[in-house]
Amino acid sequence: LEWEGYTEIKMKSDGNCQFRALADQLYQTSDSHKRVRQEIVNQNMSTNSEWGDEVTLRVAADVYGVKIVLITSIKLTPFMEFLPKSQKEPDRVIHLSYLAGIHFNSIHKKRGSGLSSSSGSASMKLQRKKEKEAKKMEEEEKERKEKEKEEKKKEKEEKKKDKEDKKKAKAKVKKEKNEKKNRNHHFHFSDVMSMLEQENDLLY
Numbered sequence: 001l002e003w004e005g006y007t008e009i010k011m012k013s014d015g016n017c018q019f020r021a022l023a024d025q026l027y028q029t030s031d032s033h034k035r036v037r038q039e040i041v042n043q044n045m046s047t048n049s050e051w052g053d054e055v056t057l058r059v060a061a062d063v064y065g066v067k068i069v070l071i072t073s074i075k076l077t078p079f080m081e082f083l084p085k086s087q088k089e090p091d092r093v094i095h096l097s098y099l100a101g102i103h104f105n106s107i108h109k110k111r112g113s114g115l116s117s118s119s120g121s122a123s124m125k126l127q128r129k130k131e132k133e134a135k136k137m138e139e140e141e142k143e144r145k146e147k148e149k150e151e152k153k154k155e156k157e158e159k160k161k162d163k164e165d166k167k168k169a170k171a172k173v174k175k176e177k178n179e180k181k182n183r184n185h186h187f188h189f190s191d192v193m194s195m196l197e198q199e200n201d202l203l204y
Contacts, residue, residue, distance in 0.1 A: 006071075008097055009106040017104040018053075018096075022060055024106035025094035039063055057082045057096075065090050071107060072098040 011020040011030055019037045020030035027035070040059045061068050061082040067090050070080040080098075084090060095107035 005110050006095065006107050007110055009108060011103070011105050013103060018056065021096045021104040021106040022094070025096070026064060026066075030106070036060070054080075054082075062086070064092075066092045066094050069093060069095045070098050071095065073100055074098075 009021075009024055009030075011017040011024070016033045016037070019033035022040075023032035023036045024030045026032075040056060040063045057068050057070065060066075061084045065084050065086060067084075068082040070082070072078055072080060095109075097105045097107050099105065
């Protein structure tokens, strides 16, 4: 953070750290955390010292119409953004840090630091690019699996059809043999009858 041109303001670890950090950003004093809590929390969060989470950050972004940039100690998601539903890119941006998944602090740009804005923005762009690439890879993998599934289904259907065709062909051959056998039997019977008739004619 120091290299990026930011300074971190430590918040008390009293269960109100997220609201203290928001209050420090919004009202320039962490002592206004009760006011912030009252303004953004719902019924099950109305008790003092109950921890804030991503839900309360989203609510805070909506209530105050600000973009909240969360700088975390998590390698996979070093940056997180919370935008208000009412507008895509609000004018005001506030910065918080989230350490070890349990504690929030307030982040301020150092005065006279020209590095912080561009460098932080570049880091966030890089993170978004990585997330976009990861999402693309995930979608491609999903598409590949779906295609593979369809191909297996098609192959199974073709095998089933081939089996049915062979069964039909076998039944056809059997039927033709039976018909031929019946014709031959009928032919022999007719010959015998004809011979008997001829013999009768000779006798009379």
